[in-house]
Amino acid sequence: MSNMNLTLKIWRQAGPQDKGQLVTYRVTDISPDMSFLEMLDVLNEELNAKGEEPIAFDSDCREGICGMCGLMISGHAHGPEKTTTCQLHMRSFKDGETITVEPWRAEAFPIVRDLVVDRGAFDRIIQSGGFISANTGAAPDAHAAPVPKDKADRAFMAAECIGCGACVAACPNASGMLFMGAKITHLGELPQGQPERDARVVSMVNQHDHEGFGGCTNIGECSTACPKGIPQDVISQLNKDLRTAMKNGR
């Protein structure tokens, strides 16, 4: 596959309060083996050389495991492949293609600059109840609390969530239910998660709503966009946990 020339329409916004707009850039001689972020690095080097302000975007591990990166690429969260933006390669695009790059759009994720959004709302949801209270001290024996295999598997599956926010970005309602469902399922399947189970779901959902996320309408765009493929049934688990908490008088 030969190198590619691309047209990029990228959202530029100087600061949280500024008005942003899509700006068109041309990049040439892009290797199909580059990751999408490396392609943006190339563009930024060119902008630097011209004395223009480089494009701000988030990235950290560039291994697809940290959840830091995330861009809306031509209408798809993390682009056309089921992976994170850093693990998306330019071979997924065609020579001459026009690619639109936008930040996650949700009032709960305010734009900091260009393509960078503040996902602090997710942290506050976790702080409100997405944890277990454990005493410090010597670690308990790993066999002290047996976990059935199927529950352990489901907990691990849900724990794969990297909190990138693609679910919110892809959701027509900008809802954070898949993220929350993953955490609720992760802790709810394990014995350590039981004592705070009812309080956890009520606090987390209230925090979620308080942050200004939308409600879930079970469309499923979130699971399709999720780079870790977290399925819809974690949202059903979330709903069930909330209903149980309601029944228990929370």
Next chain:
Amino acid sequence: MWRLDARYLSLMPTTTLSPRTNTARSTTIALKLLMAVTGLVFVGYLILHAYGNLKALAGEEAFNTYAHHLRTFGEPMLPYGGLLWAVRIILILSLIGHVYAAFRLWSRAGSARRTKYAAVKTAATSQWMRWGGVFILVFVVWHLLHFTIVKISPNADKQGAEITANPYQLVVASFEVWWMVIIYVLAMVALFMHLKHGFYSAQQTLGLTGSPKANARAKTLGLGVAALIVVAFLIPPLSIAFGLIN
């Protein structure tokens, strides 16, 4: 047992005992539960309604007797039309709950994303649920005017007191008019799309789909229930329109 009074909280040395303001009822998921339960009431009613409609295939007498029995059901324990009114009250309350939850969540979704994407198409399903739902609501008003309240009979040759007193004749006269058939067919298309997602969604919201397998099954069930109800509803008007019943 003494209970902690909120007035003394400021006197406490620590703030570990803060009054709880979070309740399960105040969440968006509670609104969804309201939506799911009221939606299931409608599904149950639609099945009964479609069953009654199919009586049209059994002829004028069977249909009219059925309509009469709906009013005399439970007599003398219930007054005339007692059951019918009980059902109507349940339906009206469900409608209020369903529409209230829908608009609360719809407006919430609007304010959760004020800036639209330049390159994302909104999922068709959510458009069908919301605008389709509004269409169904308008249709229900028309349908009640047509068959229950005013008994509009657009078929000029058959107008008259005789028709309004005879449900079977009213139905036949109505669906011999082509545009009436089109209105009802369009409403059934909207209903199909609404039920297909709605029935699945209700199961998901009630937390009955806690595995990928159960989730896939719920989707199939939604499709099946929607198809069953809509086909049952379409049979009588189309049979009349194509002259199989007259």
